[in-house]
Amino acid sequence: MSLLIRWTMVAVIILGGLQLFQLKRTAHYINASFVAEGLASATRLKVMVAQHYYMQGELPSSHEEANIPPPESFATKALKSATIMGKGTIKLLYNEKSGIDGGSILLIPNQADAMTDLTWRCVSFSFKGIEKIAPQCSYQGE
Secondary structure, eight states: OOHHHHHHHHHHHHHHHHHHHHHHHHHHHHHHHHHHHHHHHHHHHHHHHHHHHHHHSSOOSSTTTTTOOOGGGGOOSSEEEEEEOGGGOEEEEEOGGGTSTTOEEEEEEEOSOTTSOOEEEEEESSOTTHHHHOTTEEEOOO
């Protein structure tokens, strides 16, 4: 085999490796955008929970209690549902497009008193590195 052919083969192998690395990075960004899209969709639900809190003086424990559309109505391409749980906590449940089928994020309301705005804490036991996607969130796994 000639030297030119050998160098060409080496160059092809190196370029193939670089393309594979770039493909993995691109997949990560795509997954990150799907997770962020789900968080953005939950903003509407957070507003509804806050409205219920300001009008009723307590956080809702379910969609029905707050007269809010069902969890699946907040679905996006990667978000399966956004469910109100006890004390106004919102659970975002993702599908495989997020990178973790069944991955979840919790949005936990904190009320100082009825006269102040609700603040929200964002935690995930599923999405390692979520801080890079959404700086207001923290990973609580392992």
